[in-house]
Amino acid sequence: MPIVAKDGKKPNDTFIEQLKLNAEAAINKLSDLGVGDKKRMAVGGHSYGAFMTANLLAHTNLFAAGIARSGAYNRTLTPFGFQNEERTYWQVPQLYYEMSPFSYADKIKTPILLIHGDSDDNPGTFPINSERLFNAIKGAGGTTRFVFLPYEAHGYRGKENILHTLWEEDQWLEKYVKGKK
Numbered sequence: 001m002p003i004v005a006k007d008g009k010k011p012n013d014t015f016i017e018q019l020k021l022n023a024e025a026a027i028n029k030l031s032d033l034g035v036g037d038k039k040r041m042a043v044g045g046h047s048y049g050a051f052m053t054a055n056l057l058a059h060t061n062l063f064a065a066g067i068a069r070s071g072a073y074n075r076t077l078t079p080f081g082f083q084n085e086e087r088t089y090w091q092v093p094q095l096y097y098e099m100s101p102f103s104y105a106d107k108i109k110t111p112i113l114l115i116h117g118d119s120d121d122n123p124g125t126f127p128i129n130s131e132r133l134f135n136a137i138k139g140a141g142g143t144t145r146f147v148f149l150p151y152e153a154h155g156y157r158g159k160e161n162i163l164h165t166l167w168e169e170d171q172w173l174e175k176y177v178k179g180k181k
Helices: 011-032 048-059 093-098 101-107 128-139 159-178
Strands: 042-046 065-069 112-117 144-149
Touching: 011 048, 011 093, 042 048, 042 159, 048 065, 048 101, 048 112, 065 159, 101 128, 112 128, 112 159, 128 144, 144 159
Parallel strands: 042 065, 065 112, 112 144
Antiparallel strands: none
16 A cells, blocks of 8 residues: 655655555445455555554454564664655654554454564564564454464465465454454
8 A cells, every 4th residue: 555745744654544544445446346345354464564454453443354474563673764764763753653553552453363484584574573463462352363484584485384374364364254244
């Protein structure tokens, strides 16, 4: 979902607002076309897409379930910038807080499946991100599952782990999306 500069501000200054509007527009379009059921939508992503997924679940009630793989959920752990954000944590600490789904873990009530390689070598997505988000959501009474993939880096390569990931995702969607009316 595109996040763009708006009204002379930096793109991330209105990140959450734009993310929510983009998701609503996509859901409405799928529903209008007759190919999507608003009550049975799931959202998922890998890396930055996982970050967006967790933010959507923290700030909306648009989805029946979410799947987030190898994401960064606490932006204070990437203090020197991330993606297109060039400002540091010390320049805009409130932005880093507000863009971190971890800050709103108590608001994530939509079921979310977290998957992460235990050897993630991406400096922005160390496995502690998923571990801590899982603990925070669980501790706040949310519905979540955390799957650690052994020997996997940021992109999964092992046949067994890829098949396991597909099985986990299928089971998650069967449980929280397919049967929802």
